[in-house]
Amino acid sequence: MKFQVPRGTFDVMPEKSAAWQALEAKARALSTGYGYAEIRTPIFEATELFLRGVGETTDIVSKEMYTFADRKGRSLTLRPEGTAGVMRALIEHGVAQAGRVHRLWYLGPMFRYDRPQAGRYRQFHQWGAECVGSDQPAADVEIILLLVDLLAGLGLGDLVVQLNSVGHPGCRPAYQEKLRDYLRPHLDTMCADCRARFEKNPLRVLDCKVPPDVAIAAGIPSILDSLCDACRTHFDLVQKGLAEQGVRFALDPKLVRGLDYYTRTAFEVHDPARGAQSALGGGGRYDGLIAELGGPGVPGVGFSAGLERILLALEERGLAPGAEGPKLYLARAGGEGVERAAQALLRELRARYSAVADLEPGRSLGAQFKQADRIGAVAAVILGEDELAQGQATVKDLRAGTQEKVARAELAAHLDRLLESLPRPENAR
Ligand SMILES: [Zn+2]
Numbered sequence: 001m002k003f004q005v006p007r008g009t010f011d012v013m014p015e016k017s018a019a020w021q022a023l024e025a026k027a028r029a030l031s032t033g034y035g036y037a038e039i040r041t042p043i044f045e046a047t048e049l050f051l052r053g054v055g056e057t058t059d060i061v062s063k064e065m066y067t068f069a070d071r072k073g074r075s076l077t078l079r080p081e082g083t084a085g086v087m088r089a090l091i092e093h094g095v096a097q098a099g100r101v102h103r104l105w106y107l108g109p110m111f112r113y114d115r116p117q118a119g120r121y122r123q124f125h126q127w128g129a130e131c132v133g134s135d136q137p138a139a140d141v142e143i144i145l146l147l148v149d150l151l152a153g154l155g156l157g158d159l160v161v162q163l164n165s166v167g168h169p170g171c172r173p174a175y176q177e178k179l180r181d182y183l184r185p186h187l188d189t190m191c192a193d194c195r196a197r198f199e200k201n202p203l204r205v206l207d208c209k210v211p212p213d214v215a216i217a218a219g220i221p222s223i224l225d226s227l228c229d230a231c232r233t234h235f236d237l238v239q240k241g242l243a244e245q246g247v248r249f250a251l252d253p254k255l256v257r258g259l260d261y262y263t264r265t266a267f268e269v270h271d272p273a274r275g276a277q278s279a280l281g282g283g284g285r286y287d288g289l290i291a292e293l294g295g296p297g298v299p300g301v302g303f304s305a306g307l308e309r310i311l312l313a314l315e316e317r318g319l320a321p322g323a324e325g326p327k328l329y330l331a332r333a334g335g336e337g338v339e340r341a342a343q344a345l346l347r348e349l350r351a352r353y354s355a356v357a358d359l360e361p362g363r364s365l366g367a368q369f370k371q372a373d374r375i376g377a378v379a380a381v382i383l384g385e386d387e388l389a390q391g392q393a394t395v396k397d398l399r400a401g402t403q404e405k406v407a408r409a410e411l412a413a414h415l416d417r418l419l420e421s422l423p424r425p426e427n428a429r
């Protein structure tokens, strides 16, 4: 029997984890810089939460959820997205209240039973942010800027924001009628999914991937022509705010995103270097969601970004950081006293740097240096009988090939200078 990762999942092996860590660290730092606090919610929730919070007419809910019954027969679902769980938590903890603004971010795995393809997996990872409690266009602008600034900070400055407004429950029904009028003559030839969408939510025909339906959907009337005055003003102010911050954006009246709960602003950030799978992230405003989930009528806006796709875009541009091994190698040659002192020194080095030593005692210095070379260590700290007797250690710069004896009291300062240009591990003091 040969075990393999389940289809649509992947292992992050050590040579790739540095790139993940760097991306996660940047997302964390930027979220903090924007005044957003982290929220962590469970990976599974009651299935009903996603039926209501994502929408029953969406592909996510109708085709892609990992739903299972637990031992008591409760229907649970692995979260297919992050927003519903975050809103559930805000409601449950009683903090979703009118007039209070919450700025939150999250990062973690999501699960969708989707056809695996480049940059798309069944267990995938999202960084997301939610600005809850304000209906101001400035909140939409802030959320879009947070995503754009992360991508630009990673070196992805050549992206385009696609922007739309999907109106609000007051002006959308008139648009949906317009849409039905347009679709009605084509309905007989359209797929069963589209015929169901026609009744429940005709905007969803834009999700259809059947070629003749895609052609029909391409001709739908623009939603931007049906916005009410309030939605129009909101949308104008979002565009003005983005333009003032120098964000490149393009209007896309067909952008409705995969979730039912969006109101007004919907956006996606695209990588023009890629084709169909070019969205690195996106989001929008969801003013009705919290009420839909049983909370007060509190508005919100947010985004999520796919870490796999961002890493792919970074790799394609040669911007993904490579793996980093331990910086220091402790080599030793001597009797039991040296061995004991070496183990103590190794622990000291590890408190400050990243260091390893041979697990097997008594091997030749040559064999130990070979190991140091293999792991890509920057320097070797050598402890022999002489060094032990004199309270010293020899430091060998493995890049330059030079070495010098250093008093133990000076060792840290010496190594600091040697490693100065290199990043320290996160646990360094
Ligand atoms: Zn409206």
Ligand SMILES: [Zn+2]
Binding pocket: 190, 191, 192, 193, 194, 195, 208, 209, 210, 213
């Ligand atoms: Zn269709």
